Amino acid sequence: MNTSNWEEIFNAIPLPCLLIKPLHDGSFMIEKANNSYMELTGTTAEDLLGKKSEEAFPRNPEGPQHGNDLLQKTLVEVMQKGKKINIDSFRFDIPVRGTNRFEERYWSNQNIPLKNASGEVEYILHTVQDITRQWNMEKREKELQTEIDINRQQYRNFIRENPDGLYRLDLQGNFLHANEGLAKLAELPLEKILKMDFLPFCAPHHKEQILEKFQRATQGETLSFEADFISANGTPLILKILLMPMTIDGKVTEVHGIAKDISGLRxxxxxxxxxxxxxxxxxxxxxxxxxxxxxxxxxxxxxxxxxxxxxxxxxxxxxxxxxxxxxxxxxxxxxxxxxxxxxxxxxxxxxxxxxxxx
Known part of the structure; x- marks a missing residue:
């Protein structure tokens, strides 16, 4: 610590740093703060130097206190063990100059013991990194993922519990996916439906019309129509069909459909x-x-x-x-x-x- 130009080096370091001195009463006093630290936190030398950590780092009365407590606990642990301790992520709000407000901030830090010739911890080098933006991005990503998971579950429930027949067809008319509503209309288990195309369910007198509608859907046209169908058990059905082409990069890759039984209505x-x-x-x-x-x-x-x-x-x-x-x-x-x-x-x-x- 007696290097002649250490203060010049300390102030020039781009990493925000504090030099903290342990006191005999168990508290910690800020000995030095480099320019990077003061710029990052919006503080001055008068705000920090010669002040105990609890005074220099006031608590946000409206925010959680665990960040302040964690910092104090970490400094004590470094002092006692003489080993470097890192905190990867914690909330520590800082006051907004000229106001009574605090700004919510998140940090990672390193606390490095600096020992004297006797091996005692004489100072603690405290370095910080502001990870507020990263923390907010990760929080937003988690929120978005939660929303996606909820939407997926709602979509699955919508498909599974919908009384109408919902299905996906490839461009040849083969079933790629179907719900229980369609299985009920077809009077056939799903596993068998997924090995078939839709043509066997078309009433003979409407088969040509239905096929023509499907071919138009594969060309990108959304269509709604009514036609006669026959279940696997021979039950006649009048279905209202909605065909919707699904595109990727402007090219139709699948046709999604909804089949609603309107036999009773008709x-x-x-x-x-x-x-x-x-x-x-x-x-x-x-x-x-x-x-x-x-x-x-x-x-x-x-x-x-x-x-x-x-x-x-x-x-x-x-x-x-x-x-x-x-x-x-x-x-x-x-x-x-x-x-x-x-x-x-x-x-x-x-x-x-x-x-x-x-």
Whole structure:
């Protein structure tokens, strides 16, 4: 430590350094601080020199204290063992000059014992490196990786639990991947589906149309269409298909698809249309009955057939008659059919002799 130009060398070192002197009371005093250290921490010689470490390094009252405690513990350990101790990463906030705020910072440091001729630790050379940016980058990478892992799990859950058929096809139409939703539609285990292409599931009368849509998807076109398919057990299906080309570097490499079973929907629509047509036909039939003045029994039987077909609880017919004295047109219920759970209103006086304007 008696080298004549050691202070000049110490100040010229680009690595931020402190020269710390152990005191007899167990504390540590800052003897020297080089320019690199003061520039890095925004401090001056007046802030540091001749001050004990706990005074020179104030604690952030709003931050964790383990960084300050770790530094003190490390200095004591170096003093006691006489060996170099490194701290790879720890948080140690520093005050922002001119304010009451602290800046969150992360560091790595080395604490090197400098011994006298008697082998006692006379000084500790404390070098630091600011790793705040690196620490923040690693933290962000961990956060991003966590987000990626969560998204992957959500994606897997979406595929696994989706009731629709989700699948991937190569450019020849072979299945690369499929979910349980598709296996349920196909009525075939996944392991067998993944050894097949999609053509065996196409209804013969729609196979050419489906193949043409797939070929367009392999050329980069996104398509949505409905077609008839057949499961492995022969169950007819009406599926709404969405085909989406997947590209890498502008080239289609796969086709992803979603198959939604709309058989029930189309069957319901068919029933509604059939019932609507049935009502139209029977309305014309009833009109014909009325025009030909058929008896009430014929109307009652006709009403029963229609009501049961459309699942109605009541059907009735109102007739119009002139009042014998005033000549006013009055409407009265003439014929009524009711289900077993519905009360008959044929004898209800409120349903008889009603003026048209009522």
């Amino acid at each position: 069957e319901s629509e068919k029933i509604v249309m059939e019932k609507s047509r049935f009502l139209e036909v029977n309305a014309a039939f009833i009109s014909s009955l009325l025009e030909n003045e058929l008896e009430d029994k014929a109307l009652f039987d006709t009403f029963e057939i229609i009501a049961k077909t459309v699942e109605a609880d009541r059907m009735y017919y109102f007739g119009a008659d002139k009042h014998p004295e005033t000549g006013e047109i009055l409407i009265s219920q003439k014929v009524e059919w009711c289900s077993e759970d519905t009360s008959i209103q044929l004898d209800n006086p409120d349903m008889q002799d009603m003026p048209i304007k009522k």
